[in-house]
Amino acid sequence: MASIAVIGGTGDLGRGIVRRLAKAGHDVTIGSRSAEKAKAAADDMAGDTGPLGHAANEEAAQGKDIVIVTVPYASQAGTLELIRDKVGDAIVVDTTVPLVPPKVMRVQLPQAGCAALEAKEILGDGIRFVTAFHNVSAHLLDSDAKVDCDVLVFSDDVEARKTVIDLCPGMGLRGLSGGSLNNSAAAEALTSILIYMNKTYKADGAGIRFTRLTEGPAIP
């Protein structure tokens, strides 16, 4: 089991990830801009998940095996700058999708190609960096529902990528490698399509499944 901080862990996606990881037996710390909000969320969830750590983001990011960043796109750069000197040898997992409200059903990838490459630019080469969890429904994750969605995991660090793929089954998810970090653009863009599907085809947490794979992880 790993020690894992979820930065922005009081938000919708953050809570879902905290919940699934804690229930899988990991040692999870909720990070928030405010230490008080982190404590309140940990207290609120503890009945369901068991005891959770809690701290301000920059403190939560220290001394962990894995640091998962779940903040809105507008807060991505500031949050990464805040934690980059704290994470040490941890694997940093960014979940950021470059949605530009209010047009969240419109694919609007940034100039750099994707939010993942913008993040990499901020973190530099010394930090082990992965992106994942772009497409899973936050509210389904934060429930006992089956999340009928594969998790694409991207990184230029093959071992770090594998570590994150291997986290997924315990969360009731199938993690699949999507290749290099640069390929995050596909999952980031897909999130707007999934939001569009929720509205257009009345889906409650639309997801994607890859078909015809003959090797790799099973669907839990």
Add this chain to the structure above:
Amino acid sequence: MASIAVIGGTGDLGRGIVRRLAKAGHDVTIGSRSAEKAKAAADDMAGDTGPLGHAANEEAAQGKDIVIVTVPYASQAGTLELIRDKVGDAIVVDTTVPLVPPKVMRVQLPQAGCAALEAKEILGDGIRFVTAFHNVSAHLLDSDAKVDCDVLVFSDDVEARKTVIDLCPGMGLRGLSGGSLNNSAAAEALTSILIYMNKTYKADGAGIRFTRLTEGPAIP
């Protein structure tokens, strides 16, 4: 039933689309840069599909209800310039994915954001324009196999988009609206991921399915 030209219809994806549309009962014309190659392909496929029209691309594009463009990215601009004055009121459907060989497993979206927007720039506002069929496996389409993959259909012309979505069930496919033309970026990027999946997880024509939709077309 519609009269449909498939520009680049002698290529792998073109053949698959020709085959499925002809078997669904549409009046299909194979277009190719060379009229002779178009005729040879039509003769080759006729035993399976019944009689097919054949012509050079610029001739095939004339007088049709729908013109489907299936050429490599490197030929996209030239092909669209060749046919734009020929298509008249037809709906033009572009299948182009901006793959940059040899790194076809790497997402490399163009500066404009996606190949769809580059195409729209060439065709101008007077032509009804749709993109689709980015993710389906060419060799599965060109067979009787079940293609376990949804077709995302993008357009700013809602009626034209619906026409293309409605073509899909006859082809054994589920067509889904992906929203505006700009959103094509998601499907274009996904193709590199699918090629990566074929290699990484030993898939023979990996596809994607959208999950948890409660309305819209059924999976054929």
